[in-house]
Amino acid sequence: MKVNSADIVISAVRPAQYPDTPLPEIALAGRSNVGKSSFINKMLNRKALARTSSKPGKTQTLNFFLINEQFHFVDVPGYGYAKVSKKEREAWGKMIETYITTREQLKAVVLLVDLRHPPTADDRMMYDFLKHYNIPCIIVATKADKIPKSKWQKHVKITKETLELHESDPLVMFSSETGEGKDKAWAILESYMR
Ligand SMILES: Nc1nc2c(ncn2[C@@H]2O[C@H](COP(=O)(O)OP(=O)(O)OP(=O)(O)O)[C@@H](O)[C@H]2O)c(=O)[nH]1
Ligand SMILES: [Mg+2]
Numbered sequence: 001m002k003v004n005s006a007d008i009v010i011s012a013v014r015p016a017q018y019p020d021t022p023l024p025e026i027a028l029a030g031r032s033n034v035g036k037s038s039f040i041n042k043m044l045n046r047k048a049l050a051r052t053s054s055k056p057g058k059t060q061t062l063n064f065f066l067i068n069e070q071f072h073f074v075d076v077p078g079y080g081y082a083k084v085s086k087k088e089r090e091a092w093g094k095m096i097e098t099y100i101t102t103r104e105q106l107k108a109v110v111l112l113v114d115l116r117h118p119p120t121a122d123d124r125m126m127y128d129f130l131k132h133y134n135i136p137c138i139i140v141a142t143k144a145d146k147i148p149k150s151k152w153q154k155h156v157k158i159t160k161e162t163l164e165l166h167e168s169d170p171l172v173m174f175s176s177e178t179g180e181g182k183d184k185a186w187a188i189l190e191s192y193m194r
Helices: 036-044 086-102 121-132 149-163 182-192
Strands: 006-012 025-030 062-067 071-075 106-114 137-142 171-173
Touching: 025 036, 025 086, 025 121, 036 062, 036 071, 036 106, 036 137, 036 182, 062 086, 086 106, 086 121, 106 121, 106 182, 121 137, 121 149, 137 149, 137 182, 149 171, 171 182
Parallel strands: 025 071, 025 106, 106 137, 137 171
Antiparallel strands: 006 062, 062 071
């Protein structure tokens, strides 16, 4: 996809604030600090449109980005960050659950996992949750630049086995540093926007 325009539309915390358009949406999900915001920036060739940080917990609202007046990326707060209060965690959980289970414009969720480590219990829960609601999901195994190529297949195998990934769910090896996997990710995402 050639990205001609990309702008933040709104940071929403409740449905009334979601953009009032029928355009398709692709949301990002994954542990805090896994690289969701970095993924958006890399896909859009923008350095800092989605705010990133080496400290987990950077994204705290549902951030809608409008691309080419054609679709939205929705950046979502990460899960599994120990330092937020229980109350805050529950509020985020509700916000994300409400969005994913009620939003008709949502066409697919990109579930990011860290290629270096086996998916966590939270990752599995998120994957099972998406399957339960029949939301198409694309697994993006990111930070691939941090392990040698010779070890990628071993890590992919562990990722697939730990998630019990269905054959039909695509997995893309990705790096926001090198751009690895970007073209493949676009091809898959575009197939969900029709
Ligand atoms: N080496 C490497 N670092 C990455 C990659 N993707 C993200 N990072 C780094 O990981 C850190 C977290 O990235 P973010 O994109 O802010 O992560 P996030 O998932 O949006 O985090 P939250 O908003 O807290 O949920 C930053 O320091 C990024 O530079 C990658 O592919 N390779
Ligand atoms: Mg983020």
